[in-house]
Amino acid sequence: MADNCIRLLHSASVFFCLGLLISSFNLLQGIAAENLSKQKLTSWILQNEIVKEVNENPNAGWKASFNDRFANATVAEFKRLLGVKPTPKTEFLGVPIVSHDISLKL
Known part of the structure; x- marks a missing residue:
């Protein structure tokens, strides 16, 4: 049970970091397009x-x-x-x- 919780937290943190990275890239791309x-x-x-x-x-x-x-x-x-x-x-x-x-x- 504890192993499943750790895997779930690890997966969630990986997806969170990936989402943060993608949204940061999109923000920079939008700023570049406006300039x-x-x-x-x-x-x-x-x-x-x-x-x-x-x-x-x-x-x-x-x-x-x-x-x-x-x-x-x-x-x-x-x-x-x-x-x-x-x-x-x-x-x-x-x-x-x-x-x-x-x-x-x-």
Whole structure:
């Protein structure tokens, strides 16, 4: 029984540390994305140099080309497609809220 508790606590601490690491990375990634210069935001998302560099690399494993959907898109326009779509607040109206006593001893 004690061995099971120790394994459970060890697993929980590993998952907690992993979650903390992932959330820290996502926070840093969000900060970096917000600090794009105006020049970078107005540049085209598709660039000939990138397509050429990928296609000239024999180890790339894929071929780059221009997609008509993004041909005239800037970085700022493309940026809104990244990430998670916000959920409308009305979506959660039927979801019950569960709370637990803070003084719960484990």
